[in-house]
Amino acid sequence: MAVPIAFRPLTKYADFNGRARRQEFWLFWLVQFLFFSVLNSIVMALMFQSFSTISAQTDPSNFMFNPTFMVLGQVGNVISLALLVPNLAVGVRRLHDTNRTGWWLILPIAAFVVGLVLFLVTQGGHLASLFTDKYENNPQAVFSLIGSGFLMVWLPTFVGSVVLFVFNVLDGTPGANRFGPDPKGRGVTADVAQTFA
Known part of the structure; x- marks a missing residue:
């Protein structure tokens, strides 16, 4: 089963070699942006709901200890930390694709x-x-x-x-560059294509 291109950087978790297409790089960022936008919206909604339920007689700092949004916030931090290495790796491979x-x-x-x-x-x-x-x-x-x-x-x-x-x-650079073959398959000559046929 083929992995969708948006999740391919996760299968190459710490692979800093080779090249990554624009599509792979930007879709990975888009998926992360959407995920963290939804997660942060839920955390903020729970935080404001918790804050609004505090009466004027209680200590307003108590809202910070609502376990629901505190746990969700920490889960988001752990996921961000776990995604640091694949983000760096796909960023390096993307630069390799432009021969940098x-x-x-x-x-x-x-x-x-x-x-x-x-x-x-x-x-x-x-x-x-x-x-x-x-x-x-x-x-x-x-x-x-x-x-x-x-x-x-x-x-x-x-x-x-x-x-x-x-x-x-x-x-990316059409054809192979110093970092590897073109992930789009461009620059393959007819002789090479016949050997793979």
């Missing part, structure tokens, strides 16, 4: 870390002064820090994510 190394996958994380270090090195003194009386009545300095954080941390991370998104949207 899987190390491109860390581009947004690397941009975030480098940007954060740069922000802390250049703005660390201003950030520390923020908690003193020096900046108490100086909103311009606060907005300057926010702007610097945006330019040094958020913007490079966003650009790295867009670059990775574009790589994942691009069609």
Whole structure:
């Protein structure tokens, strides 16, 4: 029995070799998005229902200990953790399909870390002064820090994510590349096709 393409990354759980088609990559993400959207909607509905049943006389923090949505939330966390490796593997194989190394996958994380270090090195003194009386009545300095954080941390991370998104949207290399044969079967010559016939 053939495994549907949306679940194929689960059968190749930790396989970082070879290539993955766009269809395999995006359908796997779509199934996860739909699953977690439904799960989170149920958790939020149960949480708000629990919160609304608390009377004004009781402690409002008690709603956090409703076992139903707490357990569902933890189940979602465990499933997310279990899907981390196949997500990384299919991401690497997808980059392989475009003839790029899987190390491109860390581009947004690397941009975030480098940007954060740069922000802390250049703005660390201003950030520390923020908690003193020096900046108490100086909103311009606060907005300057926010702007610097945006330019040094958020913007490079966003650009790295867009670059990775574009790589994942691009069609794979027709025919075989350095990571293996084309998963779509393109580039097979007539001589090779006759040997398989």
